[in-house]
Amino acid sequence: MAGVQGKRWRGAIAVVGAVLAISACGPDSPSEQPANTAPTFAAEVPTGFDPCTQVPAEVFESENLRPDRNPESNLDAPNGVKWRGCGWGNKRGRGYGTKIRTTNLTLEMIRARNFTDAEEFVVSGRQVIVSRQQDADAPGPDRVCTANVEMQDGSLDIFISNPEYVPDTGHIPACTIARTLAEKIAPSIPAGA
Template identity: 50%
Template sequence: MAGIAAAIVGCDASGEGGSTPTSTLSVNGRELAKSVPTGFDPCTDVPEQVLTEERLYKKEPTITEAPGGVVWKGCGWVYRGGGGYTLSVRMTNLTVPMVRERHFQDAAEFSVGGREAISTRQFEGPNIKDVCTVNVAVQAGSVEFTVVNPPSGRDTGHLDSCQIARSLTERIAPSIPGSL
């Protein structure tokens, strides 16, 4: 995500880089909303049944702000017993087209609940397969699902992080209001 945040710049009215930012932020020339979309709160609206069935607990709220105005707000959960993955579900003002334009590894586009979605591997290095992020389109941003699944996890380490992320997305996305 740091690469996305680094691409955000403010310009003064003349279009030159300056100290007076405009009210519009952009990523790759696309307008960026000033805050995360509202109408779905990952901390309260992720179905409890999904969390129970997936053995996820210990909800931790998170708010992350990157330079330039990119914001993520939501919650994270860990796999009960420590032998599996972690999941974070966060609202962000990054849109699916903004993520697509970053050309992350293993990008795969699909539709979930009639919404545009993309799964990506956004981290570099030898452990790139351990993490997968799915962004699902909503107005003025996306709902971001990130799974971290190291191969050392005794219960889920043998599973692909993108398969887990996509499965969870397909189970949780129907909870996102159609008006969002």
């Protein structure tokens, strides 16, 4: 699992690097900013929905998930990009793992990166982008996928790691799993969050 964990972090860092590349462009002072600047993000992650406690238990039951051994999955990246949430693993160790976190990365920022296999749809009135946010030349890039569900000042980030060797889910595309989880979780996010 150490290799999978390393790949997860490299994928997260790749997203952060992409976002930082967007935010680093342009003039130095706010008064010099052109009208069409790169999107900015909020100082903190969205509030109003705690992915560690407010995802309905039946979602985890239906997906055979349990909290990871170290369930808290918070990350502060350079320039203020943040994730707050928890990790979940397969109850029997035979399926995919996920990190479900709020982030101050907006869908606009995700969309601007033109990630591989990006697909947009709506669930319960919220925009969702499912995409492979890892370099195409990374080992097993098709084994990870992220769904970003629209929230106020950011998004709910549902990261999937689905190694091909896990017998229960290894044959399912990671982005299919990400979409399924987004469809199950989005309706539980309160209006206004």
